[in-house]
Every structure is written in C-alpha cells, then in structure tokens.
Amino acid sequence: MSIKDRVIKIIAEQAVLEVEDVTADSKLDDLGIDSLGLVESIFAIEEEFDISVPFNANDPSESDFDISSVASIISGIETLVKAQT
Amino acid sequence: MKRVVITGAGTINALGHDVPSTLEAMREGRCGISELEFRDVERLSIRIGGQVKGYEPEGRFNRQQLALFDRFTQFTLVAAREAIAQSGLEFSGELAARAGVVLGNSGGGMTTLDDNYRSVYEDGKNRVHPFVVPKLMNNAAASHVSMEFNLKGPSFTVSTACASSNHAMAQAFQMVHGGISPVMISGGSESMLCFGGVKAWEGLRVMSKDACRPFSANRNGMVQGEGAGIFVFEEYEHARKRGAEILAEVAGFAMSSDASDIVMPSKQGAARAIRGAMQDARINPDEVGYINAHGTGTAANDKTESAAVADVFGAHADKLMLSSTKSMHGHLIGGTGAVELLACIMALRDGVIAPTIGYEEPDPECALDVVPNVAREAHVDVALSNAFAFGGLNAVLALKRVG
Numbered sequence: 001m002s003i004k005d006r007v008i009k010i011i012a013e014q015a016v017l018e019v020e021d022v023t024a025d026s027k028l029d030d031l032g033i034d035s036l037g038l039v040e041s042i043f044a045i046e047e048e049f050d051i052s053v054p055f056n057a058n059d060p061s062e063s064d065f066d067i068s069s070v071a072s073i074i075s076g077i078e079t080l081v082k083a084q085t
Numbered sequence: 086m087k088r089v090v091i092t093g094a095g096t097i098n099a100l101g102h103d104v105p106s107t108l109e110a111m112r113e114g115r116c117g118i119s120e121l122e123f124r125d126v127e128r129l130s131i132r133i134g135g136q137v138k139g140y141e142p143e144g145r146f147n148r149q150q151l152a153l154f155d156r157f158t159q160f161t162l163v164a165a166r167e168a169i170a171q172s173g174l175e176f177s178g179e180l181a182a183r184a185g186v187v188l189g190n191s192g193g194g195m196t197t198l199d200d201n202y203r204s205v206y207e208d209g210k211n212r213v214h215p216f217v218v219p220k221l222m223n224n225a226a227a228s229h230v231s232m233e234f235n236l237k238g239p240s241f242t243v244s245t246a247c248a249s250s251n252h253a254m255a256q257a258f259q260m261v262h263g264g265i266s267p268v269m270i271s272g273g274s275e276s277m278l279c280f281g282g283v284k285a286w287e288g289l290r291v292m293s294k295d296a297c298r299p300f301s302a303n304r305n306g307m308v309q310g311e312g313a314g315i316f317v318f319e320e321y322e323h324a325r326k327r328g329a330e331i332l333a334e335v336a337g338f339a340m341s342s343d344a345s346d347i348v349m350p351s352k353q354g355a356a357r358a359i360r361g362a363m364q365d366a367r368i369n370p371d372e373v374g375y376i377n378a379h380g381t382g383t384a385a386n387d388k389t390e391s392a393a394v395a396d397v398f399g400a401h402a403d404k405l406m407l408s409s410t411k412s413m414h415g416h417l418i419g420g421t422g423a424v425e426l427l428a429c430i431m432a433l434r435d436g437v438i439a440p441t442i443g444y445e446e447p448d449p450e451c452a453l454d455v456v457p458n459v460a461r462e463a464h465v466d467v468a469l470s471n472a473f474a475f476g477g478l479n480a481v482l483a484l485k486r487v488g
Contacts, residue, residue, distance in 0.1 A: 058384040
C-alpha cells in the first residue's frame with residue numbers, strides 16, 4: 001500500500017468513514033475530525049510509519065507540519081519518511 | 086453563616102521551599118522553570134518543568150516516613166507544617182475532633198507508580214515494596230496531614246484535574262462557613278514530574294518545549310510544575326479571639342461544569358463560575374481588582390478565559406489586573422490553585438500583583454491587563470482565583486482583604 005493509501009486509511013478510520021469518502025482534497029474539519037481526533041490521527045500515523053511528526057496542538061499553523069488538508073498531510077508524511085531512510 | 090479567614094499559609098514549589106521565598110520570587114518575576122532532572126529524561130521530547138530543586142527530604146522526614154511518603158505527600162507535609170506553624174494552632178480535644186483536612190490532587194503517587202511499573206515491567210522483578218498502595222493512593226497526603234496534626238474531623242481528597250485544589254478549598258470553606266468545623270486545613274499538591282508523568286502529557290501535544298507564556302501571542306503550550314500549597318481556613322471569631330494574624334478572608338466560591346468537551350474549555354462554563362463566585366461572596370464585579378488566571382499558556386485556555394472575563398466584567402475588564410503565575414512555577418495540576426492562592430494573598434495583603442512573565446507579544450484575543458513581566462504595586466480589596474479543569478470542571482474562589 002502506498003503512503004497515501006495508508007494515511008487515508010488512518011484518517012478514514014478516525015473519521016468513521018469509508019476510505020472512498022476521504023480524498024486528497026478533504027479537510028479534516030469537513031470529515032468531522034476535531035482537535036482530539038487530530039492528535040489521535042497523528043499518533044496513529046507516527047505508529048504506522050515509525051516517525052515523529054512535529055506537531056503542537058497549540059498552534060497548528062506554526063508547526064512544521066501542514067494539516068490543512070489530507071493532501072498536505074500525505075506530502076508531509078512522505079517527506080518525513082524519506083528523511084528517515 | 087460564619088466568616089472564613091486564612092490564618093496560615095505554606096508551600097513548596099519551583100519558586101521556593103516556603104511562602105516568603107515564593108512570594109519574593111513572584112515579586113521579582115523570577116522563572117522557576119528549568120531543565121528536568123530525572124531518570125530517562127533523554128527519552129522525552131518535553132524536557133522542561135517547574136521542578137522543585139535542591140530539596141532534601143532526609144532532613145525533614147525519618148527513614149520510615151521516607152519509605153511511606155511519595156513525593157506529593159512529602160510536599161504536602163512540608164507546606165502543612167509551615168501553614169499550621171504560622172497559624173499557631175494546636176489540635177487537641179474538641180478542636181481536634183472537629184478540624185479536618187480537604188486536599189486537592191490529581192495524579193496521586195505518580196513517581197511511586199513510575200518506579201514500580203519500571204521495576205516489574207522493565208526490570209522483570211516479581212516483588213514490589215509492601216507500601217506501594219498506601220504510598221500512591223490520592224488520599225495519602227490528606228491522611229498523613231491528619232495524623233501528623235491530630236485532625237479528626239471531615240477529611241478527604243478531591244480530584245478534579247487542574248481544578249482539584251480550588252474544589253478542595255471550596256469544600257473546606259463551606260465546612261467552616263456552615264459551622265461544621267471552626268478550622269479546616271486545605272489546599273493541594275502534585276508531583277507528576279517523572280518519566281511516565283511527562284510522557285503522558287507529551288502525548289496530548291499541548292506542552293511547550295521552551296517556556297510557559299500565558300496570554301502572549303507566541304505562546305505554545307503549558308509547562309508542568311510540582312509542589313504543594315496548604316492553608317489554614319479558620320472561622321473569623323475563632324481567629325480574632327486568639328489574636329491570630331489574618332492573611333485574607335475567603336468570601337465565597339462557585340463551581341460549574343461545562344458539560345461539553347473532555348479537553349476543550351468553554352467560555353460559558355468559565356463565566357458562570359466567575360459570576361457565581363462574586364454572587365456567593367456578595368461582591369460587585371467593579372470591586373474586583375485582581376484575578377489570578379488559570380492562564381495555562383495553551384492557545385485554547387487563554388483566549389477562552391480572556392473572553393469569559395471580558396463577558397463577565399464588561400467595561401471593568403479593562404480596569405482589573407489578571408495574571409498567570411504558571412509562567413513562573415509551571416502548572417501544578419491538582420495543586421495549582423493552592424500555590425496560586427498565594428498570589429491572591431500577596432495582592433490583598435501586600436498590595437503587590439504578581440506578573441505574567443514570558444509575555445512577549447500582545448494577542449488581540451487576550452486583550453486584558455495581564456501585568457506583563459514586572460510585578461506591580463496596587464491596592465486591591467477583592468481578588469478571584471480561577472481554575473478550569475480538563476473535563477470541563479470549573480471552580481473560582483473569591484478573597485477579600487481584611488483590615
């Protein structure tokens with residue numbers, strides 16, 4: 001499974017949606033993921049890829065990690081995974 | 086109903102090992118937050134805290150006590166000894182039978198848990214010390230205070246996360262106010278600064294890696310602290326008859342529940358508690374000169390708390406002072422309201438307002454006088470102390486100057 005599919009699977013599970021209902025353009029808000037859901041998703045992503053995501057819930061916009069859409073999360077994860085190898 | 090006054094105060098926290106040194110640090114706007122020192126700290130991403138440094142329990146407790154007292158119990162006893170010594174009270178006969186101790190605490194013996202989990206899980210040992218349970222239980226501190234000082238009246242521990250101490254002090258106030266007891270010992274303590282304690286908080290991603298900057302636009306989270314604050318709440322006539330020094334009057338309180346979210350605060354819930362405390366104390370909003378804010382330094386708390394204060398006080402919100410001393414001693418969780426009550430006493434008795442340090446950039450969402458960085462002299466007749474806990478449980482105390 002690609003990084004993209006794995007991230008979408010995690011987000012879909014958090015949002016209690018089918019994977020087909022989560023697209024790269026989806027925003028977390030629109031998927032019904034609140035602040036706790038976001039922190040939980042990031043934890044699941046860290047566990048899945050064995051990486052550390054630089055995210056502070058106090059200021060998501062200032063974190064070095066863009067959570068504005070599913071696509072931005074995927075590209076952030078791809079960068080982190082690449083940096084790790 | 087009886088009037089309730091404070092006739093003794095004690096503390097140990099990152100700013101000082103007693104009340105005078107803590108108040109001096111608050112006046113000087115000193116920061117007690119430093120690099121954490123404990124086992125496995127290198128495995129944490131959050132490595133700062135308001136840790137009590139230079140503390141030597143050996144001089145204060147004997148060998149048997151040290152085996153039985155978790156750090157949070159030790160802190161509680163250190164603070165209780167100072168508070169009760171200041172009050173000059175000795176508990177015997179009828180007074181001992183009626184006086185009790187109500188304390189706030191959230192985590193219990195977290196360092197005891199951490200040490201013993203490590204021993205059985207990591208080191209693979211199959212035997213633990215026989216005192217693990219009596220050492221880690223949340224009520225251990227209250228029980229040891231009752232034993233050391235012969236307090237035989239109503240005694241228990243209140244656990245409402247970051248509002249524990251305020252809820253506890255509200256209970257103690259009610260008991261004196263309602264005539265159940267002429268004297269109650271109250272306050273709270275916490276000691277979560279160990280690997281497991283900080284690791285758990287790290288997971289929530291609300292902790293700052295560098296500083297606690299309440300109300301500042303560039304704030305990036307909370308910083309944990311540890312320690313205790315203990316007070317002697319005494320019925321006014323009882324205190325006056327024996328010529329006790331009165332530090333301040335506890336005039337009222339209110340509690341509320343947001344009933345909305347397990348971590349996100351609510352403006353309405355906070356506002357109801359603030360308004361309720363003033364009603365209970367029969368004070369007008371325009372009499373309030375100082376509020377010790379909950380002010381955790383998280384994005385969510387500080388803007389919600391500022392909005393609640395603005396709503397409740399209207400135009401007077403621009404005249405009152407509101408500061409968060411968590412910027413100096415960190416967030417003591419279940420003990421935080423108790424240590425912060427010292428800042429209210431200092432405002433009322435000494436006319437000195439503790440600052441919010443680490444304040445670097447104004448935030449339009451927190452547009453109040455937060456007494457940035459430098460303490461201020463001011464005459465204050467009424468002070469409030471806010472505490473808004475995870476779980477949406479709020480408790481606000483109202484204090485008045487006496488004399």
